[in-house]
Amino acid sequence: MKTTFTLVILLVFSFITKITAQPQAVIVTPKVGDKFVGGQEVTFSGSALDSKGNALPASSMVWKIFMNHGTGIAQHWHDGIGYAEGVKNGKFTAPKYSDHVLNEDMYFRIFLIAKDATNRTDTSFVDVFPTTSRVTINTNPAGMTLDVSGYGTLATPLVKNVPVDMGLLVAADPTYDLNGLQYKFSHWSDNSTSREIDFTVPSKDVTLTANYTLLNSSLDANKLSSVKVYPTVVSNIFSIDGMENNSENRIILYDANMKELRRILSSKSTEKVNVQDLPAGIYYLNIQSNNAQIINKIYKN
Numbered sequence: 001m002k003t004t005f006t007l008v009i010l011l012v013f014s015f016i017t018k019i020t021a022q023p024q025a026v027i028v029t030p031k032v033g034d035k036f037v038g039g040q041e042v043t044f045s046g047s048a049l050d051s052k053g054n055a056l057p058a059s060s061m062v063w064k065i066f067m068n069h070g071t072g073i074a075q076h077w078h079d080g081i082g083y084a085e086g087v088k089n090g091k092f093t094a095p096k097y098s099d100h101v102l103n104e105d106m107y108f109r110i111f112l113i114a115k116d117a118t119n120r121t122d123t124s125f126v127d128v129f130p131t132t133s134r135v136t137i138n139t140n141p142a143g144m145t146l147d148v149s150g151y152g153t154l155a156t157p158l159v160k161n162v163p164v165d166m167g168l169l170v171a172a173d174p175t176y177d178l179n180g181l182q183y184k185f186s187h188w189s190d191n192s193t194s195r196e197i198d199f200t201v202p203s204k205d206v207t208l209t210a211n212y213t214l215l216n217s218s219l220d221a222n223k224l225s226s227v228k229v230y231p232t233v234v235s236n237i238f239s240i241d242g243m244e245n246n247s248e249n250r251i252i253l254y255d256a257n258m259k260e261l262r263r264i265l266s267s268k269s270t271e272k273v274n275v276q277d278l279p280a281g282i283y284y285l286n287i288q289s290n291n292a293q294i295i296n297k298i299y300k301n
Contacts, residue, residue, distance in 0.1 A: 021052075022122050023048055023049060023056060023116040023121065024053075024114065025122045026046050027044070027110065027112050027125070029043060030110065030126055030128050032127075034128055036131070038095065038096045038167065040094045042091060042092055042094055042108070042128060044091065044110050044112075045090075046124075050116050058088045059086045060115050061087065061088060061112060061113070062086075063083065063112055063113075065083070065108060066078060066081060066111070067081050067107070067108055068105075068106070070105060081108065094108070096167050097149070099150040101162060101167075102148065102151060102160050102162065104132075104160060106130065107127050107130065109125050109127050110126050110127075110128065111123060131163065132161040133164055134159065134160075134206075135161075135168070135205070136158070136159045136205075136206070137160075137170065137209075140210070140211045141257055142157065143156070143178060144173075144178060145173075146171065146172055146210060148169070165201060167199065167201075168200075169197075169198055169199075170196070170197055170210075171195055171197075172188075172196075175215070179254070179259075180286060181214060181286055183215060185212055187211050189208055190208070224293070226242040227240065227241070229298065232298050232299060235300070235301055239270060240270065240287060242269065243266070244269065244290040246267055247289060249265070250264070250266075250289070251264040251285065251288075253273070254284040254285075255283060256282045256283070261278070278300050280300050282300075283297070283298050284296070284297055285297070
C-alpha cells in the first residue's frame with residue numbers, strides 16, 4: 001500500500017513538473033554593467049534552453065530593445081530601437097541624437113523571449129546604461145536662455161549628465177535683453193561664431209558658453225552724446241554730467257557679471273554716485289535719459 005501511494009505521488013509530481021516546466025532565456029551579452037556611447041553599435045547574444053536544459057533552435061528566440069527614461073508614473077518606454085526574430089545574436093546602434101538626450105535616467109533594456117514547442121515562454125532582460133560626462137551650458141553674461149536639442153527654451157546655467165558622443169543642438173538668440181540692457185551674440189566658448197551649433201559631448205566634463213557683447217544702446221545713443229562720466233577710475237565718488245534736466249533719468253550700476261547692484265532715479269542734469277563700499281573691479285553703468293541709453297565702464301580701485 002505504501003509503495004502504491006509513493007508511486008502515485010511521484011507520478012503526480014512528474015505530471016506537474018511537465019506542466020509547469022518552462023524554457024529558459026539566457027542573455028550572454030551585453031553583460032550587467034556594460035555601457036554605451038552615442039552612435040555605438042551595441043551587440044547582443046544569447047541562447048534558449050528547454051525545460052531539461054537542452055538547447056533550443058534560434059527560431060525559438062525573439063529580441064526586443066527599448067529605450068527607457070523616467071521613474072514611477074513618469075516612466076516611459078520607446079520601442080522601435082531594435083527587434084530581431086529567429087537569431088541568437090545581433091546588434092543595434094545607439095542614436096547619435098535623441099529628444100531625450102538630457103534625461104539623466106535614460107537607458108536601453110534588451111529583452112530575450114524564448115518559446116518552446118509547447119508555446120511556453122520565458123523572458124529575461126539586461127539594462128545598458130550610457131557613459132556620461134557632466135555638461136554645463138551657460139551664457140556670458142549669466143542668466144540668459146538657450147534653445148537645446150528639442151527641449152525648447154531652457155534657463156541657464158543648465159547642468160546635466162549627458163551620454164558621451166551624443167549630439168546636442170544648441171542655439172543662441174542673435175540679440176538678448178537682460179536687466180534693461182541689450183546684448184548681441186558674439187561666439188561660443190569653442191570660438192565658433194555660428195549661433196546654432198552641433199556639439200558632440202566629449203569623454204570629459206565640459207562647459208559650453210554662449211558669449212554676448214553689450215550693445216551701446218537699443219535706442220538713440222546720439223541724444224546722450226553730451227553725457228560724461230568722470231573719473232572712470234574711481235576710489236569713492238564719480239560724477240555723471242549732461243543728463244536731461246527735470247526729466248526722469250535712470251542710472252543702473254552693474255558688476256562685471258552684469259548683476260544689477262544699484263538703481264538711481266534722478267531729475268538733475270548732474271548726479272554723483274558713491275561706490276566706496278564696493279570692492280575693486282570693473283563696473284558698468286546704464287544711463288537712461290531723454291528716451292535713450294548709453295553704456296559706460298568704470299574701474300573701482
